[in-house]
Amino acid sequence: MKIIKGDKVKVLAGKDKGKTGKVLQVFPQKQRASIEGINLLIKHLRPRRQGEQGQRIEFPAPMNISNLMLVCPKCNKPARVAYKYIELEKEGKKVKNKVRYCKKCDQALS
Numbered sequence: 001m002k003i004i005k006g007d008k009v010k011v012l013a014g015k016d017k018g019k020t021g022k023v024l025q026v027f028p029q030k031q032r033a034s035i036e037g038i039n040l041l042i043k044h045l046r047p048r049r050q051g052e053q054g055q056r057i058e059f060p061a062p063m064n065i066s067n068l069m070l071v072c073p074k075c076n077k078p079a080r081v082a083y084k085y086i087e088l089e090k091e092g093k094k095v096k097n098k099v100r101y102c103k104k105c106d107q108a109l110s
Helices: none
Strands: 008-011 020-027 032-035 040-045 055-060 068-070 081-090 093-102
Touching: 008 032
Parallel strands: none
Antiparallel strands: 008 020, 008 068, 020 032, 040 055, 081 093
């Protein structure tokens, strides 16, 4: 999955199309992610004891990854993400690291 927790994403489809937000949670098996302040749903809770009041809880529901596009932190534009291997030297040994990078500005993402 090319989107991880903490990424800034733009919504491509749905009721919040065009909005951007930070990824709070990712569900890889279901190919879904929940984004801060986007796709908000209201859940009504009944009172548990007598004399208590019911509540309305607003929470961001997970949405499909295909409706999201990563916003590159370097160029600050929505861009496709790809992977490539970068060779690093650790303690005299060459090690290949797999990193995500922006297809627009060709910069590695953290």
